[in-house]
Amino acid sequence: MAEPTRAEVDSFTGPTLLEFGTSWCGYCRAAKADISAFVNKHPDLRHVRIEDGSGKPLGRSFGVKLWPTLIYLESGVEKARVVRPGSEAQIDALLRAGPR
Numbered sequence: 001m002a003e004p005t006r007a008e009v010d011s012f013t014g015p016t017l018l019e020f021g022t023s024w025c026g027y028c029r030a031a032k033a034d035i036s037a038f039v040n041k042h043p044d045l046r047h048v049r050i051e052d053g054s055g056k057p058l059g060r061s062f063g064v065k066l067w068p069t070l071i072y073l074e075s076g077v078e079k080a081r082v083v084r085p086g087s088e089a090q091i092d093a094l095l096r097a098g099p100r
Contacts, residue, residue, distance in 0.1 A: 021068035034088040
């Protein structure tokens with residue numbers, strides 16, 4: 001999937017997890033297993049990985065500064081975010097922030 005535009009993200013319906021990061025980021029690699037476990041537990045959750053970096057418009061539109069940044073959306077509206085999660089429990093907390 002190509003990187004969506006902000007307008008496309010804003011028009012998503014249902015629950016979505018945006019994952020901003022890079023393939024070379026050590027923090028991203030360290031969080032990969034926890035993120036994968038979380039996504040596998042929630043098959044109804046749309047998961048969009050975004051290779052972020054300098055000048056990338058989608059990350060800038062969300063104010064992403066550190067990786068990985070996970071943003072939980074409900075029908076295109078941001079409900080919660082976690083930056084550099086250290087455990088699956090921190091990622092699970094995203095879902096408590098919005099209605100399910």
